[in-house]
Amino acid sequence: MTQFRWGMVGGGKGSQIGGTHRLAAHLDRHFALTAGALDIDPERGRSFGMELGMEPDRAYGDWREMLAAEIDRPDRLDLVTIATPNNSHYEVARAFLDAGFAVFCEKPMTLNVDEAADLIALSRVRRTLCAVNYSYSGxxxxxxxxxxxxxxxxxxxxxxxxxxxxxxxxxxxxxxxxxxxxxxxxxxxxxxxxxxxxxxxxxxxxxxxxxxxxxxxxxxxxxxxxxxxxxxxxxxxxxxxxxxxxxxxxxxxxxxxxxxxxxxxxxxxxxxxxxxxxxxxxxxxxxxxxxxxxxxxxxxxxxxxxxxxxxxHAEGFVEAVANLYRDAADILAGGPEAEAARHRLPTxxxxxxxxxxxxxxxxxxxxxxxxxxxxxxxx
Ligand SMILES: NC(=O)c1ccc[n+]([C@@H]2O[C@H](COP(=O)([O-])OP(=O)(O)OC[C@H]3O[C@@H](n4cnc5c(N)ncnc54)[C@H](O)[C@@H]3O)[C@@H](O)[C@H]2O)c1
CATH class of the missing domain: 3.30.360.10 (Dihydrodipicolinate Reductase; domain 2)
Known part of the structure; x- marks a missing residue:
């Protein structure tokens, strides 16, 4: 099993959905939280990142700083989740996709259809996964x-x-x-x-x-x-x-x-x-x-x-979101499961x-x- 390097933008301490992403992404051990700009408050984001086990140089205060530092790393991130409030999804997704990072974006993907069309075009040009967390489909x-x-x-x-x-x-x-x-x-x-x-x-x-x-x-x-x-x-x-x-x-x-x-x-x-x-x-x-x-x-x-x-036994929300992460892992791995996963994961x-x-x-x-x-x- 490949374990992918995973980063988060948003989803800081006390956020509604951040903890679910971390539980879900880690459930099958397909992803390891490696880097993040987790909070609108840079210091809170850095210290929470380190609390979660990130190396100090990969616990960022700002997503632009994270992008600039991650882009040239030989061990760069395989997937970046965006879990900020709605109005930053487009800008963050666009920047990471443009740099060739696969993205898993919270809904709504953007604030308007023109921005959404732009992300479709960009993910096609870059041939990079851009998925959206319609979690209940999992x-x-x-x-x-x-x-x-x-x-x-x-x-x-x-x-x-x-x-x-x-x-x-x-x-x-x-x-x-x-x-x-x-x-x-x-x-x-x-x-x-x-x-x-x-x-x-x-x-x-x-x-x-x-x-x-x-x-x-x-x-x-x-x-x-x-x-x-x-x-x-x-x-x-x-x-x-x-x-x-x-x-x-x-x-x-x-x-x-x-x-x-x-x-x-x-x-x-x-x-x-x-x-x-x-x-x-x-x-x-x-x-x-x-x-x-x-x-x-x-x-x-x-x-x-x-x-x-x-x-x-009861299974619930965390497992449902974990299924989307598993689909993302199957797509990133490119193995025999990738095609079926593409039909399940919200695109x-x-x-x-x-x-x-x-x-x-x-x-x-x-x-x-x-x-x-x-x-x-x-x-
Ligand atoms: N798929 C789902 O089931 C589901 C459930 C809840 C929320 N959401 C979506 O997730 C997103 C976040 O919602 P929430 O309820 O967790 O919000 P929230 O307000 O509880 O948390 C937002 C987090 O993002 C951080 N943040 C804000 N701006 C940032 C920036 N520029 N850079 C880095 N971090 C930043 C905040 O500090 C905070 O930690 C929303 O778009 C919402 O629609 C989806």
Whole structure:
């Protein structure tokens, strides 16, 4: 097994997602945290980097300093994860990709579609991996749902109901990790749709193997003073003819994480909830609903590959993100698993689609919920 040298930009001490990346990247020992510029505060970033075991000369105070120093090293990094707030993703990803580093970027990949198109072009020119952390696609039972839809287990998909509605921002929480999510200069044109809803949209396209074609959106700001939406309802049209709905909210008190997806086809339905991730409900038409369990022999190979322990034990979010890191490792290694991994790992094109879907929803919501086409990446 190759162990890759791994770096991080952002994800400092106390950040929401930084610790998950470190647990996930290390789980299968494919990656070793080697360098980082982990924090907006240079000193805090350096000292946390060393606390995590980085050599002092590779615990950087700033990502530009990190890039300049890493670029010519013979033992340079194999993968750089970007886990800063949204408004720096493009600049950091662009700089590292341009220097030939493979990148694993947090969502949203960029703040707008032009930047996203630029990253597609750059990753193609540099022939460098640029993946995006749509983390929930790493869950085994999501991969099972995708395999079942592809196999025709529920027939042609008619309707998708997706929900990512939590109550985590139901008050005017002044903590920095909440405040930036409603600041358009940092978050972009959308708050909860970008932050939460975009994950559910990605799951829908991932499971269906389809693209989102058009959206009609209603945005609301429930907590006074917010500049961006904290509740949104979208109607969806997919290229293959399926329709869908998405409710996303950060003011849904009582819902803890609140991510569910249900897919209804001509001959059956599938239902999955992130808070019970080890079960997938399968309802063939005219028959009793079956509960498919993670880690059991009757599952599709890609679902089995995504599990590390047998059925009945709990696996969760860290393992799901670890599956994306394992896919990235398979691609970087270039061995027999690389091609299959490319079909699983959310790509730079998926990052574009996510940004384009949000942009179409913003346009729709600001124009009285008219249907808005989702822009396609060209080429
Ligand atoms: N994929 C997921 O499931 C998931 C979950 C949570 C957050 N996210 C995404 O991850 C990103 C970070 O979110 P978060 O909740 O962890 O934010 P956060 O505010 O909790 O943490 C951000 C971290 O980045 C650091 N940082 C900020 N600017 C930096 C810079 N220029 N250079 C280096 N470090 C910098 C901060 O010091 C902090 O440590 C966001 O884009 C968010 O959308 C994704």
């Amino acid at each position: 869950y085994p039972m999501i991969r099972q749902a995708r395999a079942m839809v592809a196999d025709g287990a529920i027939g042609k998909v008619r309707v998708v109901m997706a929900e990512f509605a939590h109550g985590g921002h139901a008050d005017a929480d002044p903590s920095p990790g909440t405040v930036w999510r409603y600041d358009p200069k940092i978050a972009g044109d959308s708050a909860v749709l970008t932050d939460a809803g975009s994950h559910a949209l990605f799951l829908a396209t991932f499971i269906l193997g389809d693209r989102l074609d058009a959206v009609s959106a209603v945005f609301d700001r429930c907590v006074p003073g917010r500049e961006l939406e904290d509740d949104a309802l979208l109607a969806l049209r997919f290229s293959g003819g399926a329709v869908g709905r998405l409710w996303t909210s950060s003011v849904a008190i009582g819902q803890i994480h609140g991510l569910t997806i249900r897919v209804f086809g001509e001959t059956g339905g599938l239902s999955w909830s992130q808070e019970q991730p080890n079960q997938l409900y399968f309802s063939p038409i005219g028959e009793a609903t079956r509960i498919l369990e993670r880690g059991t022999a009757y599952l599709a190979p890609e679902a089995l590959k995504a599990s590390r322990i047998g059925g009945g 730079v094109e998926d990052g574009f689609d996510g940004v384009a879907a949000v942009s179409a929803a913003v346009d729709s919501a600001s124009a009285g919920s008219i249907w808005s086409q989702v822009r396609r990446a060209t080429g």
